[in-house]
Each structure stands twice: as C-alpha cells, then as structure tokens.
Amino acid sequence: MRIRTLLGGAALAFAVSVGLASAQTDTVPQSADARIVRVQDQGAGETRGPVTNLPVPRYVSLKGSEGNARRGPSLSHRIDWVFRHAGMPLRVVAEFGHWRRVEDKDGAGGWIHYALLSGVRTALVTQDMVELRSRPHPDADIVARAELGAIVRLGECDPGWCRISGGGQRGWVPKSAIWGVDPDEVRD
Numbered sequence: 001m002r003i004r005t006l007l008g009g010a011a012l013a014f015a016v017s018v019g020l021a022s023a024q025t026d027t028v029p030q031s032a033d034a035r036i037v038r039v040q041d042q043g044a045g046e047t048r049g050p051v052t053n054l055p056v057p058r059y060v061s062l063k064g065s066e067g068n069a070r071r072g073p074s075l076s077h078r079i080d081w082v083f084r085h086a087g088m089p090l091r092v093v094a095e096f097g098h099w100r101r102v103e104d105k106d107g108a109g110g111w112i113h114y115a116l117l118s119g120v121r122t123a124l125v126t127q128d129m130v131e132l133r134s135r136p137h138p139d140a141d142i143v144a145r146a147e148l149g150a151i152v153r154l155g156e157c158d159p160g161w162c163r164i165s166g167g168g169q170r171g172w173v174p175k176s177a178i179w180g181v182d183p184d185e186v187r188d
Contacts, residue, residue: 049095056095059180060102062088063118069110073099080110087151089122089180105179121154121187123164123180125173132171136161144169154180157187 049056062083069081073096083090083104090109094101100117103109105124128148133140136158146152146166155163161172162181175181 049092051095051097054092057091057093059121060090060092060100060117061120061122062086062090063116067112067116069102069108069112071110073097073101073111077111081108083112085151087120087122087153089124089151089154090117092117121180123152123154123162123178125150125152125177126179127177130173130177132164132169132173134171136163136172138174140172143171146173152178154178154187157181157185159184159186162187 047056048054062085065084065086067083068079069083070077071080088104090102090104090112092100092102096111098114099111100114101109101111102117105126125146125148129145131142132144132146134143144167146164146169150166152164152166155165155170157163157175160175162175162178163170163172164178165171175183181187
C-alpha cells in the first residue's frame, strides 16, 4: 500500500502533495471491466457515467480525512493508495456501482467508495506563491498569495480565471495556476 499524503503548508493554511511511490496502471478484473462503460450523450457529445449519468471525467473532493483507493471496485481488492487530506480534489474517470475510479493531479489513484467523495469543488494550487487578485485581470490588486500545494475551495470560473477561497482569503487566479478545473470549464 502506498500513501498519498499532504504535509503542512503556510499560506492559506494548506499543504503540499507528496507522492511516496509512482502510480501503477492496473486494470480491473475482466468480469468487472466489461461492465464499466461510459455512455455517450447523443446531444452534446459528452461522456456520461453509466451509474450517475453525470459527466465523466468530472472533479470531486475527498469528504473525510482519509480515503482508500483500491485496485478494483470492491472491498476485496487491495488498497493501492491512501489519500490523507480532507478536501483533496480528485478526478472521477469511471464508475461501477457504488465505486468511482479517481485520479489525483499526478494520475495516482484507484477505486474509492462514493460515500468517501463529495461534490464540493476544490482545487490544488500548482504554482508557488500564486497571487490572488481582486478581479479576474492580471493588473488587478493582489489581495493574498497561496503556496504551492494549497487546497482551496473553487468558486466561479470564466474562460481564463477562477475565484478561489481558503484560509479566510479569496480572490481570482489564472486557471493555469490550479488543478481541479478543466481549461474550458465555466462555472457560475
């Protein structure tokens, strides 16, 4: 078992992601794999999950302070990763029953029970000391700075910027400075 953990951070009181081992690309047993399909939505050309009918891939967050990522979609599969930070953004890439296959920023992950996941959107700061601005413009006033690895709450996003909050601060950052939102995603 490998542990994905976060170490203490400073700005916005968040943490830096540290991988203790490289991710393995293991497959689900043949019987389950055949039933894990992605349904194509005819209208928008968008891929939808067969269980929830929500977009796949999509972003979620870790609900509690620990979540086991397993090799396959059941408790009988071995644990490959343990995510250890509440609010960690994860990307759902497949669904099977009550299980969701998730990945972190580095592509590490596995199957997590849906009860351990939240629909609350968070993001991971990917640039050190990124400047939070008062409005979505590079010349806007700087209201705070966030350290590399900070986990922040994701607010509205326009084509190039997202509003984030954490540690009592909030502001706008370029989408390129965070992980947990698609480049073309717009949020109200």
